[in-house]
Amino acid sequence: MAVLVLxxxxxxxxxxxxxxxxxARGGPRWVRVxxxxxxxAGELLHVLARTSGSSRQGQRGGSDD
Known part of the structure; x- marks a missing residue:
């Protein structure tokens, strides 16, 4: 079942x-939508990954720099 979902x-x-x-090459309207x-969705995932990453760094007490 997991393989089907993935x-x-x-x-x-x-x-x-x-x-x-x-x-980007000028497809029909539904393609642009x-x-x-x-x-x-990509931007949302990017923002969520950044915020969860910054909270995890704060919990560790330092950074990896």
Missing amino acids: SAVLVLVVGGCVCVVWA VAAATRA
Whole structure:
């Protein structure tokens, strides 16, 4: 069951990336909508990863610099 879920997530990610490239080349409207949603999801994940990373660094009591 886990393999099926991960496969579906992989298909969605690859499809989103294809839509981003296609939209950059002037694809149809639905491709631009999917590309915008993909970019928004990527930005959201980026922000969430940064905030969780900074809270983890604070818990360790130092930085890796």
